[in-house]
């Protein structure tokens with residue numbers, strides 16, 4: 401605006417006074433104006449590109465297959481944009497009814513000895529002599545908990561996990577939080593850089609827990625003498641980019 405006013409002022413004085421010197425000044429001013437405009441255009445283009453990147457929705461999925469012969473299967477979908485929400489959806493079946501099922505994104509932290517090592521679902525051979533894969537026996541494969549898939553996602557300490565009601569044992573979970581809040585919480589916990597690179601979803605897995613155990617056998621439903629073990633891993637899926 402200011403520049404426009406200056407230009408029109410100069411134009412007026414050029415009209416009133418047609419000395420060649422003034423024409424030169426006008427030319428110089430116009431030139432400066434055009435170049436400033438170019439710079440601004442470049443900045444605006446950069447802003448538009450950055451904004452588009454921040455708004456881009458990224459999709460990931462994980463096919464959940466049974467651990468401990470639980471029979472639990474399902475699918476998890478994660479989608480997020482940088483300036484929008486981080487959203488997790490899980491549909492699974494075959495879980496113990498009438499029980500709470502902890503579930504997490506597991507992986508190797510971005511700041512530890514095993515920096516972002518690719519987490520995988522443990523093989524059956526990872527189970528000890530008793531044939532049951534305990535939570536700690538799986539840790540060398542899927543790593544510790546990074547993000548609890550609870551009622552609020554952020555903060556990262558475990559909140560309330562989904563309760564699977566009486567019936568077939570279907571789990572349906574859908575939660576979201578602002579991606580920037582998750583990144584901040586994640587980085588506060590793991591000494592990160594506040595960028596999505598720290599999340600490294602493709603190096604993570606999703607694990608669902610909780611089943612009954614009786615006489616060394618994992619079972620979906622309660623029967624007399626069975627004990628519910630909420631930490632027992634029952635399904636796992638490696639997160640992939642969709």
Ligand SMILES: [Cu+2]
Nearest residue numbers: 503504545607
């Ligand atoms: Cu877990």
